[in-house]
Amino acid sequence: MTTTAADEVVDLCRDLIRIDTSNYGDGEGPGERAAAEHVAGLLDEVGLEPEVFESAPRRTSLVVRLPGVDPARPALVLHGHLDVVPAQAQDWSVDPFAGHQDDELLWGRGAVDMKDMDAMILAVVRQMAREGRRPARDVVLAMFADEEAGGTFGAGWAVRNRPELFEGATEAVSEVGGFSVTLAGRRAYLVQTAEKGLSWLRLVADGRAGHGSQVTPDNAVTKLAEAVARIGRHPWPLQLTPTVRALLEGVADLTGLPFDPQDPTSVDALVAALGPAARFVGATLRHTTNPTQLDAGYKANVVPGSAQAVVDGRFLPGLEEEFTTTVRELAGPDVRIERVHHDVALEAPTTGALMDAMTDALLAEDPGAAVLPYTLSGGTDNKSLSRLGITGYGFAPLRLPPELDFAGMFHGVDERVSTDALRFGTRVLDRLLATC
Secondary structure: OOOOHHHHHHHHHHHHHOOOOEOOOOOOOOOOHHHHHHHHHHHHHOOOOOEEEEEEOOEEEEEEEEOOOOOOOOEEEEEEEOOEOOOOHHHOOOOOOOOOEEOOEEEOOOOOOOHHHHHHHHHHHHHHHHHOOOOOOOEEEEEEOOHHHOOOOOHHHHHHHOHHHHOOEEEEEEOOOOEEEEEOOEEEEEEEEEEOEEEEEEEEEEOOOEEOOOOOOOOHHHHHHHHHHHHHHOOOOOOOOHHHHHHHHHHHHHHOOOOOOOOHHHHHHHHHOOHHHHHHHHOOOOOEEEEEEEEEOOOOOEEOOEEEEEEEEEEOOOOHHHHHHHHHHHHOOOEEEEEEEEEOOEEOOOOOHHHHHHHHHHHHHOOOOEEEEEEEOOOOOHHHHHOOOOEEEEOOOEOOOOOOOHHHHOOOOOOEEEHHHHHHHHHHHHHHHHHO
């Protein structure tokens, strides 16, 4: 009997989860080599010849190009990442790297971020190769290292050092989109067409070091604490970007709730109607600045000469300059700002041939559903690919149980995904590659 993508996708995902690719962001950890070699073997098994490369020891990525029916068309990048955030086993109900399965759920670190999508991609591509089918256009399949730490050793490195791998590509599809939510009893699939920008900032305050018993007006800790409080408590105003506005209009149409873009209460009610996905969407209504780290002093009775803090800032597409200016003003004249990590905000068209193809592929498998665009509050490797002029979307299609807290699965404890959702996703992806 011929093996189909739906037959093997759960096993593929389980096997990937069992390969620990924890990314601690400091160069420590197992790296992605074992997972990349495993994936390369799966592709080689069906006659494909991926190129495996490393940006640093054990920081391994791979790319393979699948010829399309119409090679004259611009290519599509279909990409995933092999690394995961760390998991503390004592906090979980199951071993996070055992690939535990029960009650139609597959548990483990990476089950939704994003070894589920990796497995769906592999299952579909393997089936197409076995059957001798080609995608509608050339597809550049990529599995990157290091996405969970900004992609420096993965997509970012590939874009800087191997841009020829993506020659002719104009669009990309990857994670955190295409999943379902339930609105007024009807399923709606959220396709990610935008993502906020990333601005990790170090705040540094200098002062006069001295004895803790003395009067010290020039105190670095005080200056820093005041700046951190101003930035962390700043009430960023409501600002609806085009993608967010389109999403809220769609939610209003499906639920019958009113939509007044000038009324925060109206907006909040529409976001709340998205259930667990409200966590994703609620953070895309405005800029955010969350203090995440503090570092000052070495003894209780010594006033330090400097103090530092780190702020995780996320800015809306098209509004980076406004965000940067405001943070500078909030920090004040006594605190300097150093960039820790920065990446662009993205906003792709919510209409067009690829968006139509994604919508059609979803509705072919779930005819009564709706499809809406949304903005991701985090980031993906689409940021790196955008530097090559490639427009990225989030489309890892999953038909989810209404009770599953999908947003809470990302980087959370007891991460898990429905096995039925994995099989659904393979069918949707197969349709997409055949038509897009």
